[in-house]
Amino acid sequence: MRLQEIPRVKSLTKEDFIKHYVKPQKPVVIEQLTADWPAYTKWHLNYIKEVAGDKVVPLYDDRPVTHEDGFNEPHAKMKMSEYIDLLEKEPTSYRIFLYNLMKEVPALQSDFKWPSIGLKLVKQLPMLFFGGENSKVFMHFDIDYSNILHFHFHGKKQCILFAPDQSKYMYKVPHSLISREDIDFDNPDYDKFPALKQAEGFIANLNHGEMLYMPEGYWHYMKYITPGFSMSLRSLPRKPINLTKAVYNVFIMRHYDNLMRRIKGQAWIDEKNERAITKTHKSLGINS
Numbered sequence: 446m447r448l449q450e451i452p453r454v455k456s457l458t459k460e461d462f463i464k465h466y467v468k469p470q471k472p473v474v475i476e477q478l479t480a481d482w483p484a485y486t487k488w489h490l491n492y493i494k495e496v497a498g499d500k501v502v503p504l505y506d507d508r509p510v511t512h513e514d515g516f517n518e519p520h521a522k523m524k525m526s527e528y529i530d531l532l533e534k535e536p537t538s539y540r541i542f543l544y545n546l547m548k549e550v551p552a553l554q555s556d557f558k559w560p561s562i563g564l565k566l567v568k569q570l571p572m573l574f575f576g577g578e579n580s581k582v583f584m585h586f587d588i589d590y591s592n593i594l595h596f597h598f599h600g601k602k603q604c605i606l607f608a609p610d611q612s613k614y615m616y617k618v619p620h621s622l623i624s625r626e627d628i629d630f631d632n633p634d635y636d637k638f639p640a641l642k643q644a645e646g647f648i649a650n651l652n653h654g655e656m657l658y659m660p661e662g663y664w665h666y667m668k669y670i671t672p673g674f675s676m677s678l679r680s681l682p683r684k685p686i687n688l689t690k691a692v693y694n695v696f697i698m699r700h701y702d703n704l705m706r707r708i709k710g711q712a713w714i715d716e717k718n719e720r721a722i723t724k725t726h727k728s729l730g731i732n733s
Contacts, residue, residue, distance in 0.1 A: 446633060446641065448605060451649040451657070459563035462658075467563065467592065467683070470660040472606055472647055479596060479654040484556040488598040490529050490672060497550045498526030506538040507581055509626045512706040512714050528575070532672035537577035541674075546573045557596075557676070564592055564680035571676050576602075576669035584615065584624040584666040588694045590687040591679040593659040597651035600671030604657055605630055607646040607664040613728060614644035615664060616721045620702045622694070625721050630666045640725050651675075661687045 453474040466473045479485045503519030521539065523531075531537055547553045547570045559566055576582070586609070587593065595604070607615060616625045616638060625638070633641045650670065651657055659665055661682045667675075682688045705713045726733045 446605075446630070447645045448648040449645075451604075451606070451647045453649070457562075459561060463563040466658055467660070470608070472649075472660060472663065473658050474649050474651065475656045475658070476652075477654070478560055478562075478656045479557070482557050482654075484598065485654045487556055488674075490532065490599050490674070493546075493674070494526050494529045496552055497546060498524065498529070500525045500546070500549050502528060502541050502544060502546075502575075504528065504539040505542045506540070507583070510623075510714060512710045532575070532577045535577075536579050538580050539577060540580050540582065540669075541573065541575035542582075543572045543574070545570055547571065559678070560594065562594070564594070566594075567591075567679045567681065571678050573674055573676050575672075575674040576667075577672050578669060580669050582665075582667035583626050584628065584630055584664055585622045586662050586664050588622055588691065588699070589679070590662045590682040590691040590694075592661055592682065593663075594678040594680075595651075595657045595659060595675055596677070597655055597657075597675045598653055598673060600653065600669070600673035602651045602673055602675065603668045603670055604649050604651060605646055605666040606648075606659060607644060608660075609662040609664075611644050611646065611664065613725070614640040616640065616725050618717045618721045619724070620698055620705070620717060624664070625718060631668065638722075639731055640729055643729075662690070 451472045451474050453476060455475075455477045457473070457475055465471070501522050502525050504521040504523055506520050508520065528539070528541070531539070554570065557571075559568070616628060617623070618625060628634075628638055628641070635642050649657055661684060682691060709716075722733060725731075
């Protein structure tokens with residue numbers, strides 16, 4: 446794909462971060478933002494197993510969405526200790542998604558610091574994300590259009606981003622936040638999805654302790670190169686139009702989609718997936 450490396454810096458003043466990345470809405474990797482956090486030395490899988498091994502955690506895999514799936518409903522559950530054993534034993538598609546582990550294990554709250562980086566961060570307990578080798582997070586953008594500080598720990602994670610102005614190429618599924626789930630962003634099928642050839646995006650491989658800044662409404666696809674876990678801190682959108690979109694997504698779009706799933710069942714999912722192709726190709730003048 447047409448991807449350029451995301452710029453990397455070791456550190457950054459908040460003035461430069463706002464000027465060069467937040468205002469122009471450009472991604473960046475800051476390599477040493479967590480260097481003085483206790484998490485930098487402590488946050489590895491064996492530590493999580495030690496402090497949270499008895500917690501039962503929700504697991505998600507890469508199966509396509511069906512009408513029977515509830516919003517963020519897990520596909521399985523397992524003790525954290527068993528899940529980490531699985532991660533270290535073999536590749537698995539099971540991931541932990543948006544899990545409030547810090548509420549379950551308060552000791553983790555003292556391991557990180559709210560960074561003074563020029564963004565007004567939402568001071569709720571941050572969510573954690575875990576994944577096994579080669580597990581993937583489908584291409585999507587976040588419902589609230591937040592500015593996201595995404596920190597990775599233990600191992601390596603690959604992140605592919607596309608700015609909102611690339612949405613016309615992404616085969617966005619109507620009334621949702623995702624692209625077609627059958628697109629392999631590691632090796633796209635350009636015969637089936639020719640619009641992707643025109644998309645221009647960004648790529649970065651995150652190492653332990655590094656932070657990726659994802660601006661408002663950016664599409665992102667994540668792949669765990671090795672087992673590991675991540676944490677996101679959020680700042681509400683600064684652009685009024687994005688705040689309006691966030692309110693619509695949370696209070697209207699999500700509920701309308703759930704209603705249509707109940708009324709039309711799988712036919713609604715299939716219809717949306719088909720429209721993702723027909724609408725994209727029609728708007729770009731591509732013959733399907």
